[in-house]
Amino acid sequence: MRPCDREKLERSDEEWKRALTPEQFRILRQDGTEPPFRNKYWDHHDRGVYLCAGCHSELFSSDAKFESGTGWPSFFEPICEGAVEKVEDKRFGVVRDAVACARCGGHLGHVFEDGPPPTGLRYCMNSGALEFKEE
Numbered sequence: 001m002r003p004c005d006r007e008k009l010e011r012s013d014e015e016w017k018r019a020l021t022p023e024q025f026r027i028l029r030q031d032g033t034e035p036p037f038r039n040k041y042w043d044h045h046d047r048g049v050y051l052c053a054g055c056h057s058e059l060f061s062s063d064a065k066f067e068s069g070t071g072w073p074s075f076f077e078p079i080c081e082g083a084v085e086k087v088e089d090k091r092f093g094v095v096r097d098a099v100a101c102a103r104c105g106g107h108l109g110h111v112f113e114d115g116p117p118p119t120g121l122r123y124c125m126n127s128g129a130l131e132f133k134e135e
C-alpha cells in the first residue's frame, strides 16, 4: 500500500462547530456513534472514494468496502498507509481500537480483527464521519 502524506490540521472546538453539522460534530469531535442501518453509506455501492467529513482527506476506496452485516459502512483497508490511526478506546468497560483521521484527528469508528482477506481487518465506520466522492 502506498504511504500517504498527511499534514496535521488543528482546529479549536469552536472552529469545528462552525465547520461541521451538529451530527458530524457529535461523531467526529465527541466520539459519537450513529445507529446501524439508519445511516447514509451502510448499503451504498457506488464506485469512488470516501473522504473525512471534517478535513476532506481521502480515507477509503469503494474497492475496499464489503458487506459486514453490521449496518455500518465497513472496509478492509484504508486508501493509503497512514490515512487513519488507531486510538485506544477504554469506554464501556472494554478496550477497543478506535479509528481517527490521521490529518484532523476526527473520530471515525472502530477497527476489529474479524474482517475478510486480504487484511482480516474490519474498519467499522460512521457514515456521518464520511463524505462520498464519486469516481
Ligand SMILES: [Zn+2]
Residues within 6 Å of the ligand: 052, 053, 054, 055, 056, 057, 101, 102, 103, 104, 105, 106
Ligand atoms: Zn479528517
